[in-house]
Amino acid sequence: MTTIIYEQSWQGRERAQQWERRADLVIPKRQEIFSVMVQVLPFCGEAPLRMLDLGCGTGSLAEVVLARYPNATVTGLDNSLEMLEIGQAKYADQAERVHFLLRDLEQPDWNEDLGDHYDAILSCLAIHLISDDAKRRLYRQVFQMLTPAGCFVSADRLRAATxxxxxxxxxxxxxxxxxxxxxxxxxxxxxxxxxxxxxxxxxSAGLKCATLEENMAWLREAGFPVVECFWKDYQRAVFGGFKVDG
Ligand SMILES: C[S@@+](CC[C@H](N)C(=O)[O-])C[C@H]1O[C@@H](n2cnc3c(N)ncnc32)[C@H](O)[C@@H]1O
Structure with missing residues (x-):
């Protein structure tokens, strides 16, 4: 029997290239997830929105965001240099609209110098890779970084109820x-x-999945008055919080 050795963790060029090639194959309904994330944003299509994508990988979500919001700018954050390099190459001709920054979301200062002017903060399949303490802290930071009408939308892998x-x-x-x-x-x-x-x-990735209910409770605790699950499919869901009701 052949022993297959797989790349460890999310770091490294091989892992980044593998993700870019295979993400649509291995993640069920990945494009539907992106589409739900963008559809629930409460903004008009022409708005010059500022958005963050936490754990952006190679920036695939930005493609869907920019198709819906042509005047938006997206800043993608990730702690894998190799993921960001692939992203930067993909968006080389749109560098004024899509930026990438190397940041570790597990660290309390990941948002240092990023400001508090974001209309939407998004994250796809990344927050389950940081500890529960870091998730709770990040939700509080995200709340502070959003404009008064801003919202946070996360698609994430979850721990089931049992x-x-x-x-x-x-x-x-x-x-x-x-x-x-x-x-x-x-x-x-x-x-x-x-x-x-x-x-x-x-x-090797060190999964730290929380339940949907834990995530939603932490968003309320962070200050979001409106918290909703928009979509769920087995162990993945799209959920988030709005700063204003309505
Ligand atoms: C499953 S991939 C998702 C990538 C992208 N959001 C997408 O949907 O295509 C998870 C991403 O989270 C990033 N990640 C994992 N731990 C992280 C951390 N502590 N800080 C920042 N990014 C992290 C990985 O490098 C990887 O790019």
């Missing part, structure tokens, strides 16, 4: 990857291979 549901959702995902690998790449990949790969990737 270990049995967690296991069920995870199994569902593994089967999804097997099916998609066949459909998209025409490759038969054994379920056990996918299981082991995901186990090592999750272990």
């Amino acid at each position: 270990p049995a549901l967690d296991a069920l959702y995870h199994e569902h995902w593994l089967h999804y990857i097997v099916r998609r690998t066949k459909e998209v790449l025409n490759k038969d990949v054994p379920l056990e291979t996918v299981r082991e790969r995901q186990r090592t990737m999750d272990a």
Whole structure:
């Protein structure tokens, strides 16, 4: 049997390139998630919005944001230099609209010098990679960084309400990857291979998933008067907070 060694954690060029190539294959309904995140933003299309994307990876979300909001600027933050390099190359001809900064969201000073003038702060599948203490602190910081009419929208991987549901959702995902690998790449990949790969990737990434209810409670605690789950599919959800009601 061939032993496959997978890249550890989210750092490194190989991991960044692999994410860029495979994210749409392995993340169920990824484009639908992006689309929900943008659709729930309460702004008109021509607005010159300022947005942040926390844990932006290679900047895929910015593409959908800019298609809907052509006058927006997006600043993407990530702690992987290699992810940001791929992003910078992709947006080389739109550098005035999409910026990238190397920041570690686990650190209390990740937002130092970023200011408090953002209309929307977004994050896709990244906040489950920081500790619960860092999540709570980040939600409080995000609240302070938004304009009075601003909002925060996060798509994230969650811990289910019970270990049995967690296991069920995870199994569902593994089967999804097997099916998609066949459909998209025409490759038969054994379920056990996918299981082991995901186990090592999750272990090295240090998953710190919280439940949907914990995340929503922490957003309320941070000051958001309106907190909502917009979409959910097994272990992933799109949720967030608005600073104003209505
Ligand atoms: C699953 S990827 C999602 C990337 C991107 N948001 C997307 O949807 O395509 C998770 C991202 O979070 C970043 N990340 C993980 N821990 C981080 C941290 N402590 N600070 C900043 N970024 C982090 C990783 O480098 C990676 O780019």
